[in-house]
Amino acid sequence: MEKYKRMLVEKGIKPTFQRIKILEYLEKHHNHPTVDMIYSALYKKVPTLSKTTVYNTLGVLSKHGLVSVLSTLDSEAHYEYNFNSHHHFICKVCHRIIDIDVPCTFRQYVEELGHKVEEVHGNFVGICKDCMEKQYE
Amino acid sequence: MEKYKRMLVEKGIKPTFQRIKILEYLEKHHNHPTVDMIYSALYKKVPTLSKTTVYNTLGVLSKHGLVSVLSTLDSEAHYEYNFNSHHHFICKVCHRIIDIDVPCTFRQYVEELGHKVEEVHGNFVGICKDCMEKQYE
DNA sequence: CTATTAATTTATAATCAATATAAATTAAAT
DNA sequence: ATTTAATTTATATTGATTATAAATTAATAG
Structure with missing residues (x-):
């Protein structure tokens, strides 16, 4: 709790219970959750939580660079804690989002433009290793 | 017209007037249009056109690899004609999408996983050259 | 510690892109 | 020319997100 509270205060964000819990969830779960997933997971521990607050909080956190919104083609937005820069593999079959730890090599080139x-x-985007293997079982 | 008709037939897609016109629009305009932009542009020439048809056609064309849906954070989907593989720069200020002609260097690495x-x-994602220059005028 | 003020949370309603449905139209094939 | 199937269209519906306003909470001054 204290850790997340400090992170929020450092960014000038009022550290409310809801914000702390949402930030904690994102830092601990690298499952690229949607608003609904976060809401469902935290509802048990924070029964008064509303979905609007999850939306608002994610807006605040991403505005301050603590979390990112992923560019997926899904109808729901997916979020992740900003721990480092990496890419993603999105499986068309199981819809999992898998972190791919490669750096971006063209950032400087684009800046030079x-x-x-x-x-x-x-x-x-494609079919992940697990789903490929299942096809031949 | 004939050119686009042939492209559709080659893919086994029935070449209706609407589909030909939508494919033609996408091949000629590299402005990464939304459904609404395509509909508005073609409405003049195809007055009976319905937005549902634009949705359906884009679905058919992208299923057959003739067009791509872009991964943007915009609320509306953006489309482009599949002329070659490239990246995009998305401007937060003017919301333009600019083609960046660099190849992807990690495809093979991901396949190896x-x-x-x-x-x-x-x-x-960031601020494009034009908008950066305007800031200092 | 209490009261005041401002910010946040919550519940509800509204928006709007996208999809589903079914009727009307068109195209393909006999 | 007729039948059949596919496509287009108009309309209704869905569902994620945003807007609004009331209720609650947190920060600050007295």
């Missing part, structure tokens, strides 16, 4: 790059989103 | 890669989406 005159654009200011603030975020890099790299997605590989 | 055991995942089957079918699409690669690379997005740089």
Whole structure:
């Protein structure tokens, strides 16, 4: 709790119970959750929680760079804790999102074109290893 | 017209007037349009066109690999004609999507992890050159 | 410690892109 | 020319997100 409270205060965000719990959830679960997943998971521990608060909090956290919104083609937005820069593999079969730890090699090139790059989103879309293997069982 | 008709027939898609016009629009306009943009542009020439048809057609075309859906954080989906593989720069200020002609260097690495890669989406998000220059005028 | 003020949370309603449905139209094939 | 199947269209519905306003909570001053 204290850890997350400090992180929020450092960014100038009022550390409410709900915000602490949502930030904690995202830091501990690297499952790229949707609003609904976060809400369902925290509802047990924070029974008064409302979905609007999850939306609001994710907005605040991402505005301050603590979390990122992923660029997926899913109808629901997926979020992740901003622990380091990496790419994603999105499986068309099981819909899992898998972290791919490669750096972006073109950021500087794009900056040299005159654009200011603030975020890099790299997605590989296809069929993940597990689903490929299941096809041949 | 004939060119687009042939492309559709080759893919086994029935070449209706609406589909030909939508494919033609996408091949000629590299503005990464939304459904609404396509509908508004074609409405003049195809007055009976309905938005549902634009949705359906884009679904058919992307299923057959003629067009791609972009991974943006926008509420509306953006489409593009599949002329070659490239990345995108998305401007937070003017919301333009700019083609960035760089290849993806990690596709093979991801394949080696055991995942089957079918699409690669690379997005740089930030402030484009034009908007950066306008800030200092 | 209490009261005041401002911010946050919550419940509810509204929005809007996308999809589902079914009737009307068109195209393909005999 | 007729039948059949596919496509288009109009309409209704869905569902994620946002807007609004009331209730609650947190921060601050007295």
